[in-house]
Amino acid sequence: MWAEISLTSFSLDGQSILHSVVRDITVQRGAREQLRREKEFSESLLDNSVDGIIAFDAQHRVTAWNQVMEQNTHKTEAEVLGKDIFDLFPRHREGLEGEAVCRVLAGERVTHYNLKLYGRPGHFESYFVPLLNTEAEVEGGLVLIRDVTERVRLAEEATQLKLRQQQEVHSAILTTQEEERKRIAEALHNGVGQLLYATKLNLENRAGGNSSRVSALALLEEAIKATRTISFELTPGILQDFGLKSALEELVKRIPHAGLHVHLYMKGDFDKLPQQLEVSVYRIVQELLNNIIKHAKARETFVHVVHEDGHIFISVEDDGQGFEPAQAKAKHSGIGLTSIRNRVDLLAGTLSIDSRPGRGTIVSIELRVK
Numbered sequence: 001m002w003a004e005i006s007l008t009s010f011s012l013d014g015q016s017i018l019h020s021v022v023r024d025i026t027v028q029r030g031a032r033e034q035l036r037r038e039k040e041f042s043e044s045l046l047d048n049s050v051d052g053i054i055a056f057d058a059q060h061r062v063t064a065w066n067q068v069m070e071q072n073t074h075k076t077e078a079e080v081l082g083k084d085i086f087d088l089f090p091r092h093r094e095g096l097e098g099e100a101v102c103r104v105l106a107g108e109r110v111t112h113y114n115l116k117l118y119g120r121p122g123h124f125e126s127y128f129v130p131l132l133n134t135e136a137e138v139e140g141g142l143v144l145i146r147d148v149t150e151r152v153r154l155a156e157e158a159t160q161l162k163l164r165q166q167q168e169v170h171s172a173i174l175t176t177q178e179e180e181r182k183r184i185a186e187a188l189h190n191g192v193g194q195l196l197y198a199t200k201l202n203l204e205n206r207a208g209g210n211s212s213r214v215s216a217l218a219l220l221e222e223a224i225k226a227t228r229t230i231s232f233e234l235t236p237g238i239l240q241d242f243g244l245k246s247a248l249e250e251l252v253k254r255i256p257h258a259g260l261h262v263h264l265y266m267k268g269d270f271d272k273l274p275q276q277l278e279v280s281v282y283r284i285v286q287e288l289l290n291n292i293i294k295h296a297k298a299r300e301t302f303v304h305v306v307h308e309d310g311h312i313f314i315s316v317e318d319d320g321q322g323f324e325p326a327q328a329k330a331k332h333s334g335i336g337l338t339s340i341r342n343r344v345d346l347l348a349g350t351l352s353i354d355s356r357p358g359r360g361t362i363v364s365i366e367l368r369v370k
Contacts, residue, residue: 052145104141172342268307296320
């Protein structure tokens with residue numbers, strides 16, 4: 001219990017009298033303590049906020065000013081409390097801020113983005129909120145000023161990263177297309193072109209008689225076969241008609257066993273794969289086998305294609321001469337993995353190479369089925 005005691009002395013009939021009044025002030029004391037705690041709590045909220053906070057009344061007089069505002073404006077709370085906010089910052093009277101103050105006092109909420117404040121570089125956002133009394137009447141406003149410089153910087157970095165990724169994807173597509181065109185050009189020049197040229201020479205040499213005609217027809221037959229092979233490599237109709245499993249089996253059959261013996265193992269359901277993924281898996285295996293034929297000098301290779309747990313796993317192992325994996329990362333290494341890397345990157349997959357000179361090569365690829 002808290003008590004207040006008042007003592008009064010006076011004389012009565014020549015005697016000194018002491019009059020005492022004791023009053024219970026526990027309730028008033030509790031109310032004052034509650035007000036003090038609420039004030040300290042409010043001040044703590046203001047001073048520990050990462051945002052700059054200003055409160056003002058209907059006459060634009062500042063009623064609250066936290067430490068962030070002190071740091072950003074170099075004006076102390078004692079300097080600004082009770083003063084007109086536009087006297088403190090006259091240049092804001094006719095700007096967006098002045099308009100926002102008027103709208104807040106009319107009961108609106110106002111937000112401004114990407115502001116330049118405090119006369120220093122950076123990006124800020126301001127939130128203007130009306131303050132209402134118990135009768136729901138506007139008696140002032142609250143302003144929160146947030147420094148979003150870091151957020152804007154991160155957003156700009158994300159935009160630049162996305163742009164770079166798009167450029168890399170575009171570059172990868174162009175590179176893959178050029179690799180395909182180069183391979184087709186080589187196939188036409190070294191295959192069909194050479195056969196047709198030999199046929200031309202054979203026909204020009206008519207002295208050979210019937211044997212010359214037979215030779216020319218044989219060369220033309222070889223040219224037709226080469227054309228069909230190139231056509232199959234470009235657009236394997238079997239892939240569209242019978243699916244990935246049949247297309248890979250046909251691809252393996254077309255590789256001469258005298259040059260390379262290929263063992264194909266497939267596991268899982270390949271009937272309902274997205275068409276783009278089917279084509280990509282086919283092209284990756286095709287390119288890996290082409291690389292082995294051209295570069296590895298291998299006698300035997302094992303191809304595993306597995307579909308499980310929402311992923312396609314491709315593993316191609318050969319017993320060839322191998323190489324240093326660091327060479328394959330070079331842009332113009334000649335190892336022939338550039339187009340494969342591009343395809344895997346475009347599908348957001350992973351590629352790993354395990355190889356050493358004289359020990360063969362294992363290429364492992366993982367693609368997610370979307």
